[in-house]
Amino acid sequence: MKKSQALSKGELEIARALWDIGPATVRQIYDQTSATRDIDFATVQTYLRRLELKGYASSKLAGRLRIYSAKTKPQAVIRDTVDDLVQRLFGGSAMPLVRHLIEDGDISRQEIAELRKLIDDLESSKTDDFPGAAKVSGGGKSPKEPKS
Amino acid sequence: MKKSQALSKGELEIARALWDIGPATVRQIYDQTSATRDIDFATVQTYLRRLELKGYASSKLAGRLRIYSAKTKPQAVIRDTVDDLVQRLFGGSAMPLVRHLIEDGDISRQEIAELRKLIDDLESSKTDDFPGAAKVSGGGKSPKEPKS
DNA sequence: TTGCGTTGCGTACAATTGTACGCATATCAT
């Protein structure tokens, strides 16, 4: 069977809003999203419907309002999305993207510190480990696995 | 003026191949790309045509073969693409993406070293981020060249 | 020279994506 359908850019945007504010009505998502970019209420509605269709959200009627809830964790979707991009744009290696992000000046001074801490952790957790045996401190996540 | 049209995922893939191997015939791009993923020769042809239409490539006939050349630097396209993703997925801040990439275990140990170096450079070149807060710490590093 | 494979090029077409209309209700303020 087909693997879970990927989200389009627009859908991603809505999904993000949904993650952000938790279970919400169309209007709430609309308010949040339209603050940043020009979008129609009905369009948001459609996106949410499609999000549900694709299995990324669920909804229930509460009175006459439909409440949408995210059904998947952001991490999973983000991973898939980013992986796909990395695949197409860099043939699969993440490093070039990291490099790009860092060199492109999108990282603030303050964030550099955090970043350093991050790689410190990473380094210590990876020492003398076999490839694939990486363990990330803090988040008990399942290891990456070959998909498709 | 009209903002340059974004590239679709498929187009990005082809663009990457084009950057990779430089000016090339359809077949060359096809060979390169089809090694990784299943794609039709004619499809590659179409992508290249569209790439040219959108202004990302140019081409000329050499004998009876059409040679395509990338017209834009990868950096620019990558930046636009990544920026867009970051916008939609993280509301504009790049850090969450960096964090994701690092925590998701896609960075090898060797790359960590490089990453650290990158950060060092960044830190020293960013010291005058906001006015009046000049506090230089590092030795003279090669300044980051402001590209566009 | 006769095929056969290759490429250019025009064209096609289904799926997906972005965007939204319109109607039937339901609700709220007056």
Added chain:
DNA sequence: ATGATATGCGTACAATTGTACGCAACGCAA
């Protein structure tokens, strides 16, 4: 009550994207 407003829901439709067919011309091997 009544009209203005909001929402659900079905439906629509153009643009973009992914994928490819088919033909004509070209060049190489037999």
